[in-house]
Amino acid sequence: MSADVAAVRMASVPPSPLAVRESRPRGYRELIAIVAVQSFGNQMAGSFWLVYLVSPPHSLDFRVAVLMWLVSFLVASLLVVGISRGRPIRATTYMSIGLGIMALGHFSFLVLSPLAVIGTAGLAFGLYLPLFWLPLNSLLVKETSRANRAGRLAGVTATFTTIAVVAPAVGGYLALRIGYPLMFALGGMIVLANLGLVRLLAQREESLVFKIDLRRMGRRTALAFSGQGGVEGLLFAATPLASFLFTTNAFELGLLFALFSLAAGVAAVVLGRISDRVRARMPFLILGPVLSVPACVLAFAQRDLGTFAFAVGWLSMTSAVAPSFIYTIIVDRSEDAVPTVTATRELLLNVSRAAALTGGLVLLAAGGGVYALYLLVGGVILLEALAA
Secondary structure, three states, X not given: OOOOOOOOOOOOOOOOHHHHHXXXXXXXHHHHHHHHHHHHHHHHHHOOHHHHHXXXXXXXXXXXXXXXXXXXXXXXXXXXXXXXXXXXXXXXXXXXXXXXXXXXHHHHHHHXXXXXXXXXXXXXXXXXXXXXXXXXXXXXXXXXXXXXXXXXXXXXXXXXXXXXXXXXXXXXHHHHHHOHHHHHHHHHHHHHHHHHHHHHOOOOOOEEEEEOOHHHHXXXXXXHHHHHHHHHHHHHHHHHHHHHHHOOOHHHHHHHHXXXXXXXXXXXXXXHHHHHHHOOOHHHHHHHHHHHHHHHHHHHHOOOHHHHHHHHXXXXXXXXXXXXXXXXXXXXXXXXXXXXXXXXXXXXXXXXXXXXXXXXXXXXXXXXXXXXXXXXXXXXHHHHHHHO
């Protein structure tokens, strides 16, 4: 779900002639293929992590189950700082380690108790986020230019969300036929297959250097990324749990998640291409957050599944608009320091995800209910417009 979805540029170490001859070309299409495989495995299984924990026979309290994502975002924040020390890292090595750890997160559902899974899977996802996505996003931005950047970065988001149209439905069907644990195991196997793809397309000369520089990011853009992270953190909990209150049928839940992903994917790619053609980013930054607020209010006030599906589908479409444009703007402005703004962005996202989710947990503890989380989303998402 998360989730999940962004991009950055790399700094490379000059390769040896032998490394060049042995390397396979890894361009935009190959990187998108890696995103697609990863999206399928993670969305197929990961969409149901919370659902599994709160379903019988485990029936964990929502507030306890959500701690899994809070652990993830706190761990990811610390690891981003650890990686961003200005020392070169090997893209393929870090991506491979991240995928291996992510697979273990899926496999943990087979052998551990629900409470142990909260810590183990949460830790695995938190380590995976920066280990895999920081290098991958860097390589993706290397394949863009000012003329196609919004469209290509939106294409990454669209790939992630469009694959998620199929993956949750498949995951829900498999959960009904073979059970959640085996479905999670299959998700882990797909992630391991993606590890093989990353190794197959490895290029030895790809070395990256990340640093944190909040001043370079700028106050308004930092607040916009914080808004994006806050929205993502809240929706990691709100969407699966609110959907679960309407239906516990795994396949029906998968279809709901698929609907929400389809709306987000269509919006991201269409508006990204329009932005590249008209050479304008600002209108989309304002339009998305503003149109999201009524959807959040409707999701909170709904009384039936049809209204809820419409509201969250609307929210998925409008909330997907701003994030890729915020990132495009900062990359356009900082082409000489893309690794730095990438790492800083990742730190802001994960800190704000953790902070917003903490606020959501406080709201749940106060008896606000899962649907009240959408009101928080409606307030936090307006921060994204500050990037304009």
